[in-house]
Amino acid sequence: MENLKLKDFLDYKFLSGLELSPNKNYGAFIVNSADYDENKYLSNIWIYNCITREYKKLTTMNKENNLIWLDNEVILFSSLRDEKLKKKIEDGEHWTVFYAINIHGGEAYEYMRIPMNVNQIKKIADEKFLIAATYDHYGINLHSHKGDEKSKAIDLIKENKDYEVLDEIPFWSNGEGFTNKKRNRLYLFDRGTKDIVPISNQFENVDLCSVKDGKGLYVSQNYTNKMELTNELYIYDLYSSQAKCLVEEDEYSIDYAEFVGDEIIFAASPMDKYGLNQNYNFYKITGHDVQLLSCHDFGMHNSVGSDCRFGGGTDHRVFDNCLYFVATENKSSFIKKLSLDGTIEKLTSDNGSVDCFDVCNDGIIFIGLRGTKLQEIYITEDGVETQITKFNEKIVETKNIIVPEPLEFENDGVKIEGFVLKPVNYDESKCYPGILDIHGGPKTVYGEIFYHEMQVWANEGYFVFFCNPRGSDGRGDEFADIRGKYGTIDYDDLMKFTDEVLKKYPQIDSTRIGVTGGSYGGFMTNWIIGHTDRFKCAASQRSISNWISKFGTTDIGYYFNADQISSTPWDNMEKMWFHSPLKYANQAVTPTLFIHSEEDYRCWLAEGLQMFTALKYHGVDARLCMFRGENHELSRSGKPKHRVRRLEEMTNWFEKYLK
Incomplete structure (x- = not known):
């Protein structure tokens, strides 16, 4: 092998x-x-x-x-x-x-x-399709112009490239760029006549869910100033050409809806107990009423x-009159x-x-x-x-593919699940460096499946260990709820996990341990280096350093920060600053590599720059590698050469300090 x-x-x-x-x-x-x-x-x-x-x-x-x-x-x-x-x-x-x-x-x-730029399509009848396509309220449809009129329109497009006008939030979106007054709008397209008939209005963002017997279900958010977290559910009837609202806004965050037998079933959360990360339940529509069909205290979708x-x-x-779905446990x-x-x-x-x-x-x-x-x-x-x-x-x-070994322990009476990859050709008589890897989210999970970067490091001679601290998915709402607690109980879980790993595997040299993570894992990496010097080096990816600046500059900041940190810059700035790794950067001594993408509007470049500047200011070895043309998904779907360079940067950093 x-x-x-x-x-x-x-x-x-x-x-x-x-x-x-x-x-x-x-x-x-x-x-x-x-x-x-x-x-x-x-x-x-x-x-x-x-x-x-x-x-x-x-x-x-x-x-x-x-x-x-x-x-x-x-x-x-x-x-x-x-x-x-x-x-x-x-x-x-x-x-x-x-x-x-x-x-x-x-x-x-x-x-x-x-x-149009079509984002979704479903056949609703012969020669007729429901499509969701990008609509730009301030845009120019060049295909509808001819001759001199088209030339003038092209000149105007070129001129408008020099600046952006913003009049709503969010004004940009990770992976999509500036989205101000742009919507995923629903249309009926007739292939025979080539007619395109708008169904939703110009300020609705829609998700086309399901089609059956000439009817379509779609979820809609309608806003012109600030996008909220709740949305509406509509049914469109091809034969009457009418769209009818089934679930009004301000009630639920609706994930998706389906025709199931003679019923309409939708997955949604009222967000009334655990905020925006509250798990979805299933509801059905009977007449004009919405009824709870089934509670489901696990994460919807695949978050592994x-x-x-x-x-x-x-x-x-x-x-066969049943709804099949993916959930994480x-x-x-x-x-x-x-x-x-x-x-x-x-x-x-x-x-x-x-x-x-x-x-x-x-x-x-x-x-x-x-x-x-x-x-x-x-x-x-x-x-x-x-x-x-x-x-x-x-x-x-x-x-050589290393099989993760499970490691469980209790902290504050709560079971924490973790895993350890031993180095390739492991010899228990030898001493090895180690890497703690922290997942994003925080409401996601690490499992026992193939993870390339971790397998590479294990094949390079490292112990690699990772776990699912409180805040992770798959264990119910209460376990996932760390609102207002970022950097406290989750940090404690990660440090206790590291202790347990070192106890079970004394072959790990405790003076040669690195830490890395992306997104929430990047936040936690930044937090860790300001609260302990136990790690020899760190690699912080697409991170968060300042909840105050993130609130006003990122695509989800104004609602995610308010919900997860339980404060805003106006009602409790001290709390936002307390949970910001930047506050503790003057205590950091750990050499840190920062990985950021120029078009990451989820955890914007400014977050990495602030932490990088703070470390440099205080005399700590730091390096920042920025990738142009990439966004928050660099490690998963970035361009091949960029993914190689990213992993080379991290691996070389660990090689420099841990070997």
């Missing part, structure tokens, strides 16, 4: 976007891979035969979302293959082109083009962290089934993460990370899981 290398992730295959045909005989999914030389990702549509269990490549695509089945044999997907149209888009026009391809062979052909995914997929489905995510009587049944095993799935008569087919394997497609039938694909089998067969 060979040691896993830093650049080996360039050979991984990342699976996403699994969708079964209406008759459930075939599945379409996307295989993504890194192209290091071109510094981008390549995406191909593959077909899986549910009967023979064979799979094959079908065609390429360049926009990972917007893949749907037109019928049992034809797939519709968005791509950009027309060079003339590429030039128009470069000049500022907005177009989305959809191609169709038969799964049994033949070339993809242009099916329709829509003069990994740096070995690219692309997404659907994590809730309707089949403890260290794994599961597929569960909600029946119309409110009962919930767990259908998959405690073995990693489910990233997306679909349901058929024979079982559930899903893309997941199982054990220490990379992503593959699996099918579960009567509780038995079978691996279908072998895209990443070579990695498993040829590389």
